[in-house]
Amino acid sequence: MSDRVLQLRNTRLVDTLYRRTRDLLYGRGWGAFHRDRIYRSLVLDLLDTFAFTSFVETGTYRGYSSELVAVRHPRLPVFTVEVVESTYRRSARALKRYRNVTALLGTSNEAVRRLIAEGKVGEMPLYYLDAHWQSYWPLRDELRAISAAGGKAVIVIDDFEVPGEPQFGFDLDGGGDPTHGEKCNLDYIRPALSSPNVYRAIFPRYAAADAFASGGGPLRGHVVLFQNMSEEFERYLDRPLPRSYYFRHAAVVA
Numbered sequence: 001m002s003d004r005v006l007q008l009r010n011t012r013l014v015d016t017l018y019r020r021t022r023d024l025l026y027g028r029g030w031g032a033f034h035r036d037r038i039y040r041s042l043v044l045d046l047l048d049t050f051a052f053t054s055f056v057e058t059g060t061y062r063g064y065s066s067e068l069v070a071v072r073h074p075r076l077p078v079f080t081v082e083v084v085e086s087t088y089r090r091s092a093r094a095l096k097r098y099r100n101v102t103a104l105l106g107t108s109n110e111a112v113r114r115l116i117a118e119g120k121v122g123e124m125p126l127y128y129l130d131a132h133w134q135s136y137w138p139l140r141d142e143l144r145a146i147s148a149a150g151g152k153a154v155i156v157i158d159d160f161e162v163p164g165e166p167q168f169g170f171d172l173d174g175g176g177d178p179t180h181g182e183k184c185n186l187d188y189i190r191p192a193l194s195s196p197n198v199y200r201a202i203f204p205r206y207a208a209a210d211a212f213a214s215g216g217g218p219l220r221g222h223v224v225l226f227q228n229m230s231e232e233f234e235r236y237l238d239r240p241l242p243r244s245y246y247f248r249h250a251a252v253v254a
């Protein structure tokens with residue numbers, strides 16, 4: 001999108017009209033999880049399977065993913081944090097209709113730490129870590145906070161390299177340069193995951209034709225980490241959706 005078009009798209013009037021039109025056509029939450037129907041079904045399946053005490057998204061952007069979760073689980077506390085003030089304002093405006101959503105302004109590593117310290121995430125949070133695009137990547141610091149808290153959690157990390165599945169795109173941490181840098185993958189996050197926590201991981205394995213009704217579209221990689229939930233992990237793998245579209249990763253993460 002050119003800068004001029006993006007500026008127009010981001011005006012209050014156009015943003016509101018665009019979202020309302022799309023809501024009418026496709027239902028609320030249409031823009032979540034890259035519009036990839038397998039990815040979004042996986043997150044909804046996790047939410048249906050486990051009694052999560054909160055959903056925590058880092059990197060709100062337009063708020064689409066938190067919106068989907070808030071619509072489907074209106075009693076689940078949903079926290080979403082965005083560092084860019086104009087982006088935060090726009091998404092907070094769109095999300096204020098959902099009483100279970102708290103939109104936060106600030107850097108996500110600090111927000112995650114604070115939410116944990118204040119007990120707001122509860123006993124078993126579902127994290128969706130998706131804060132990229134600025135020069136500082138908070139991902140490892142977010143994971144350090146989650147790991148230090150211990151306990152049970154499921155952590156979905158977006159834009160992650162999927163071993164052996166090159167059809168999935170992933171991001172590079174290049175201090176603001178999206179073309180060079182460290183790959184967002186298991187090696188990148190491993191130093192942030194501390195013992196005695198035990199981690200299990202699943203990765204996606206499917207084609208663009210499975211994910212998009214149009215038959216195509218850019219697939220984005222992701223990983224689902226189960227922290228201290230080994231038994232739940234084994235049971236979860238028997239469910240139809242992960243059995244069909246996800247695979248277990250053999251390497252112990254920590």
Ligand SMILES: C[S@@+](CC[C@H](N)C(=O)[O-])C[C@H]1O[C@@H](n2cnc3c(N)ncnc32)[C@H](O)[C@@H]1O
Nearest residue numbers: 059060061065082083107108130131132134138
């Ligand atoms: C890929 S977008 C998020 C998309 C969103 N999660 C969704 O599913 O629709 C990344 C967002 O993370 C934000 N971001 C980058 N660094 C951040 C930080 N340290 N704290 C919070 N948000 C951050 C960016 O400004 C951007 O809006």
